[in-house]
Amino acid sequence: MTGNKKTKIIKNIKIDINKCNGCRACEMICSAFHAAPQYSGNNPARSRIRVIHYPLKDIYVPVYAGEYAEAECMGRDKYVIDGKEYDECAFCRASCPSRDLFKEPDSGLPLKCDMCEDHPDKEPLCVQWCYVDALTYEEREEEVDEEEVKLEDVEIGLESMVDKYGLEQVMDVVARMSQKE
């Protein structure tokens, strides 16, 4: 394997839950920016960031919309941090059947944060409108191996499938899948 290296920019939003004041300007500007035409409408329910907040428990967690999840988790955990009890869901980015976050209110279709890639500024707008720096933007470069890594991943996955179902069954399934495509 030759190991072609590639530089990838990882966009990071750092969330400081101690600094959040619960103003929800992030939700406001996200929904406004993603409206069509831009900024024409405003509706936090369409936002790809939501502040999960329980003011009397002093819990304020800005969470970004991530992947769509077909099913909710079978069991859920609780985290106790600095004496405060957080539901696992308070940190979860999934648009999931267990809650109404990160779904278009009209259609129910999942929403996902796109880091405001259509905006000329590097910093996503939620970060720009967060005046208390609960949200800050960081970029870092990472060198990643191309292709080979992925193949290895596939191989590991397949090996476990072969272990479980036998090589023949797996080959059958792969053959059937390739016909469908």
Place this chain on the structure above:
Amino acid sequence: MRYAETGFNLEVDLTRGNIERVETDPRDTELYLGGLGTNAKILWDRVPPEVEPFSPDNLLIFAAGLLCGTPATGCNRTIVSTISPQTRLMAFSMMGGFWAPELKYAGYDKVIFRGKSPNLVYLLINNDKVEIRDAAHLQGKGAIETAELIRQELNDPKVQVAAIGLAGENRINFASIEQGRSSASRGGIGAVMGDKRLKAIAVRGTKDINVARPAEFIELCKDVLNYIKFREENPIPGVIPILAVLGSPQEMKIHDEKWHTENFVWGNARLRRKDFWNDDIAKQWYDSMESFRKRFISCYNCPLECGATLAPPGQPTYMMKCFTKLTYSMGAMSDSLEFGLRIAQRATEYGVDGYSAPQVMAFALELLEAGILTEKDFPEMPDDNAHGSEERFYYLLDIIVRREGIGDVLANGTYWAAKEIGNGAEEYAHNNIKKIEQLPLKLGWLNPIYFLMYCTGAKVNITQIEGQFPQAPFPKREHREKFVKDWFQVPDDRFKQYFLDWEPRGENSMPYYPTVEMTCDIVDWMEKMHYIDDALGLCAGLSSFHLKPPYHIHNMPKFISAGAGIEMDEDKLSKAAKRYRTLVRAVNIRRGMRRKDEKPPEDHLKKRFPELEKELLDTYYKFKGWNNEGIPTKESLHELGLDYVSQDFIQRGILADGEEIPAKEALLEIEPA
């Protein structure tokens, strides 16, 4: 298509349990903007002066300001209007927080309640689904507790709830409406809500609010945010800390309370403690605040952190902002901030006004001391201790809110309680304007600007009319020159000159400078800015309450044009504000308010200037287009398109047909100097 507003109100008849969604007339928005403006129009049209505050015919209107729910920073105010049981005039108390934007997202600009429910209920608004729900299980619950219970039963933490506590249920004349971290307190509007047997309004909305010219609007918003940042980095020199920076007075952040504790008066607005503040007190108070405070918090879409979450050990957590931090300690003559913050938690759950409640309690103790009330009136009341009347204040708060014994009388506020108690008690209800307890301030010298604001402010609360123009002259001309240099918020450069020439001593000093004409001009400007805020739902902490605010007369018309799609300029906006300000006045005039009611609290001013005071009111009334009794004239009403008001006035004999009622001698009750 309607922009910024939804174009729909909810009409709720609590007697019959009927709910209707009613489209509003866009022409009313153009004339009265929204929020307070359109509330005033509705009260004028639908609540005649014969209607008692606790009549089913009194309306209770919850309005979201015109720009609430748009990206405009700090536009989040709910304007609650009704006829006040305390003043029997129009009350328009307001609150920040999250309720108003949520109402807009649910698709409504206002909720208008009429009638009276047979049982305690709450209203649930979830977009198009609106229902009146039983609230029997919430009876007697605290205001904050109620909001939490409703969120739990709906299993939705995003529901915004405005609720009353026991004080509202028991129709205490200074009961508030609480919304977690904000409250609409003045004028006893919580009592009207309780009278209607309405415990809470829960709102959830997931619809869009649109703006007319998006690209332009968002640039205006960015300018405001940038200016907020600039002001944060450049506090105004030479003024007290709370005026140097933006926001509601930063009482949760600023530890130095020397100015408030030594300049405001303690007890029943009596005692000035000129050497109260020392290192020991400063340290104790610092420790109390730092140990209770968990977080600074903001209202919807505003970067300022005026509020805080407070968690007194052993008590439920609550939220607070502004001056209630001090009112209970100072009322009870207690040196302990811890006491003030602890009793405020109970008071917030009960839902009482943090200005009036402590003063009513201090008033009761003064009456006891004076022998007008006796020990028998206060069975089992604890004694005073080394920490002032702390235990007594808890006792009094409980009996007032529960209307037990003498508490039943005190629950009506100092004015009405004094009348009922008699025997000289009236003299002790001395710190009121138009029957409402005021900030405990005593002034040695007459400031003509403040005199007019105190007399004529329809909100009957000084902080709801002041701002924009400095409270006092700066010591040296060079300071003043520096101040006016970047003072672009003035409507006209003449205001800069007024300030430049204002000297602490000599010919150009108070009370005769600013001159009467200048004073009228300044007061009118300050008042106008508050009225615009109250229609747009804009927080005064970013606007009318402040010197050099980010929102001002030059950018507000642009916000309205780009936001609501109503063509607006400074003149048109000023005229709209004057229109509904006059309408508020008209509602009160029709209810009997006259010049005799427009005076500062009795011993508010140490030295009086009867002639000057008369001239100030005479000139200001004329300036405003009111006759010498303070009644808007036919001509001025006509000019504002309010002929329907003058017709009503003429019909009722308030104005004479064809000619103005001849100016009578001033009825201002001036006390000898």
